[in-house]
Amino acid sequence: MYPPFTPDPRGENRSAGRWTTNGFREAESDTTVTTESPRAKGIVAVMGLGYVGLPTSLGLVDAGYQVIGIDIDPSRLTAIRSGRVDLPESDHPRLATALAKQRLILSSDPVAVQSTEAVLVCVPTPLDAHRLPSLTALERACDDVVRNAVPGQLIVLTSTSYVGTTSDLLVVPLLARGLTPGRDIHVAFAPERIDPGNQIFPQEAVPRVVGGVTSACAERACALLGPIVGGLHVASAPVVAELSKLLENTFRAVNIALANELADISATLGLDPMEVINAAATKPYGFMPFYPGAGAGGHCIPVDPHYLLWQLRPHSLTTPVIGQAMEALAARPGRMVDRAVQLLSDAGKGLRGARVLMTGVAYKPGVADLRCSPALDMIQLLAERGAEVAYHDPLVDQVRLAEGHPVRSDPAPLPEDYDLVVVYGLQPGFDYAWLDRCRLLLDCTYRLGIGAEIPATGELRDERDDDFGQVDDVALSAR
Ligand SMILES: NC(=O)c1ccc[n+]([C@@H]2O[C@H](COP(=O)([O-])OP(=O)(O)OC[C@H]3O[C@@H](n4cnc5c(N)ncnc54)[C@H](O)[C@@H]3O)[C@@H](O)[C@H]2O)c1
Structure with a gap:
C-alpha cells in the first residue's frame, strides 16, 4: 500500500511515521x-x-x-x-x-x-x-x-x-x-x-x-x-485531524443513505436488499457493505456532517452529495411511518386509534442510548397522527416525547394486543419469538427477512455493520 500524501502546509518539520500492514x-x-x-x-x-x-x-x-x-x-x-x-x-x-x-x-x-x-x-x-x-x-x-x-x-x-x-x-x-x-x-x-x-x-x-x-x-x-x-x-496539524473525523462519519452517513436508497430500489424491483448487499459484499476490494434502516441515530452520524455543512455555508462551495444524504436520513423515519400507514391501510385499518408497538427504541442494538434515535421520531410522528403507541425495549426504562409526555412501556408484549408491530431494532440476547405471532409487522431492520424465522435470541442475520440504528423500511413483511 502506498502511503497517501501527507500535507505539511506550513513546511514545519513535523512528525513522520511509518505505515503498518x-x-x-x-x-x-x-x-x-x-x-x-x-x-x-x-x-x-x-x-x-x-x-x-x-x-x-x-x-x-x-x-x-x-x-x-x-x-x-x-x-x-x-x-x-x-x-x-x-x-x-x-x-x-x-x-x-x-x-x-x-x-x-x-x-x-x-x-x-x-x-x-x-x-x-x-x-x-x-x-x-x-x-x-x-x-x-x-x-x-x-x-x-x-x-x-x-x-x-x-x-x-x-x-x-x-x-x-x-x-x-x-x-x-x-x-x-x-x-x-x-x-x-x-x-x-x-x-x-x-x-x-x-x-x-x-x-x-x-x-x-x-x-x-x-x-x-x-x-x-x-x-x-x-x-x-x-x-x-x-x-x-489539528485541522487535518478535525477534517478526518468529519470525513469518517460523513462517509458512514452517505453510505447509510445509499443503503436506504438501495432498499427502496430493491422493494420496487421485488428483491430482498439484504441479499443484494451481501452478494455485493463478497467483492474483496472496492466495496464495503452498509445496511438499510429507519435512519441513523446516536450523537455522531446524524450530527457530525452538519458541522461540515455549516462550516461551508459562507464559502461558495456546494456539497450536494452530503447535503442530500443528510436530508434523506432525516426524512427516513417519516418514510417508515408512511409505510406503517400503508400497511394498516392495506389491512383495512386507519392509523388514528390504531394500537402500535415500537420494538426497540435505543438508536442501535446493544445499547440503552436514545440520543437522536430515529425510533423516537417515528413514535412522535405516529402519536401525532393519532396512533396509540407503546414501546418494547428491554434496555430502556422510559421514553418521553418532545413535549415530555411519557410513552407506555410494554415489557412483555402480547402480539394480539397490537394492530401493528414496528421493529426498529432488536436487542441481542432477548427472546423475540413472539414477533412470529404478530398480525401485522413492519420490519425496519430489513434483517428479519421476508417470511424468515424470527430468531429467539434476537440475533439479527447479519451483524457486520451495526454501528447505527439501521432499520429497513421496505421489508414490509406484513404477515
Ligand atoms: N458517544 C460516542 O459514541 C462518540 C464516539 C466518537 C466521538 N464522540 C464525540 O465525543 C464527544 C463527547 O461525546 P459523548 O457521547 O461522550 O457525550 P455525552 O453527552 O455522553 O457526555 C458528555 C459529558 O460532558 C459533560 N459536560 C458538558 N459540558 C461540560 C463542561 N463544560 N465541563 C465538563 N463537563 C461537561 C456532560 O454533563 C456529559 O456528562 C462529542 O463531541 C461526540 O461527538 C462520541
Whole structure:
C-alpha cells in the first residue's frame, strides 16, 4: 500500500511515521513521537464524563494515571458514583475499583485542572433545533481549561467539531493568556472513535489520529494516548485531524443513505436488499457493505456532517452529495411511518386509534442510548397522527416525547394486543419469538427477512455493520 500524501502546509518539520500492514501510520522511534511518556503515571483531568470521557478515564487509570473526572452535571457524577451508568458489563468492576482506590476522583470544579499534567476535553458537540452546531458545551469547557491552564501542561481536544476548533477555542485564547502552544504548553486534537457496545473493536483496539499544533505537541499527546489506544497516526496539524473525523462519519452517513436508497430500489424491483448487499459484499476490494434502516441515530452520524455543512455555508462551495444524504436520513423515519400507514391501510385499518408497538427504541442494538434515535421520531410522528403507541425495549426504562409526555412501556408484549408491530431494532440476547405471532409487522431492520424465522435470541442475520440504528423500511413483511 502506498502511503497517501501527507500535507505539511506550513513546511514545519513535523512528525513522520511509518505505515503498518493495516495501513495505519504509527509513530517511529527516530522521530519526535514516542509512546512512552516521561511524565507517565501522573495526574490527568478528563472534562466531560459521558460515553467518551468515562471509558477514557478508566483506560487512563489502567495505564497508571490518576484521573480527575470533571463534569458539570451533578446527576452524572451521582450516577457514576453509584455505578448506574451505561458501560459494558466488564467495565463496572473497573469503575468500582477506580473509585474505591481513588484512582478516579470525581469533581464538578474545573479549577481541578490546575493540578494536572494533562487535560482531555470530551464534552458533547450536538446540534440545536435547527440542525446547526451547538457549541455551548465545548466553548464553556475550553474556556474553563484555558483559564485554569498551567505552563507545561498538555491539552487534548477529543470532541468532534468543525475544522479550526482547536485553534479558535484553545490556541488563540491560550496565546491571549500569554501561553504559546509548543513552547509553554502543548495542544493537540485527537478525535475519539469509540463505538459504545462494540465488543469487536473496543476503544483500546482502535488506532487514533493525533494532530499536534507542533511536533512536540503531537509527541506529548501520543505519549498520553498511546497506552490506551490501538495505534497512532500523526497528522500534520489539528485541522487535518478535525477534517478526518468529519470525513469518517460523513462517509458512514452517505453510505447509510445509499443503503436506504438501495432498499427502496430493491422493494420496487421485488428483491430482498439484504441479499443484494451481501452478494455485493463478497467483492474483496472496492466495496464495503452498509445496511438499510429507519435512519441513523446516536450523537455522531446524524450530527457530525452538519458541522461540515455549516462550516461551508459562507464559502461558495456546494456539497450536494452530503447535503442530500443528510436530508434523506432525516426524512427516513417519516418514510417508515408512511409505510406503517400503508400497511394498516392495506389491512383495512386507519392509523388514528390504531394500537402500535415500537420494538426497540435505543438508536442501535446493544445499547440503552436514545440520543437522536430515529425510533423516537417515528413514535412522535405516529402519536401525532393519532396512533396509540407503546414501546418494547428491554434496555430502556422510559421514553418521553418532545413535549415530555411519557410513552407506555410494554415489557412483555402480547402480539394480539397490537394492530401493528414496528421493529426498529432488536436487542441481542432477548427472546423475540413472539414477533412470529404478530398480525401485522413492519420490519425496519430489513434483517428479519421476508417470511424468515424470527430468531429467539434476537440475533439479527447479519451483524457486520451495526454501528447505527439501521432499520429497513421496505421489508414490509406484513404477515
Ligand atoms: N458517544 C460516542 O459514541 C462518540 C464516539 C466518537 C466521538 N464522540 C464525540 O465525543 C464527544 C463527547 O461525546 P459523548 O457521547 O461522550 O457525550 P455525552 O453527552 O455522553 O457526555 C458528555 C459529558 O460532558 C459533560 N459536560 C458538558 N459540558 C461540560 C463542561 N463544560 N465541563 C465538563 N463537563 C461537561 C456532560 O454533563 C456529559 O456528562 C462529542 O463531541 C461526540 O461527538 C462520541
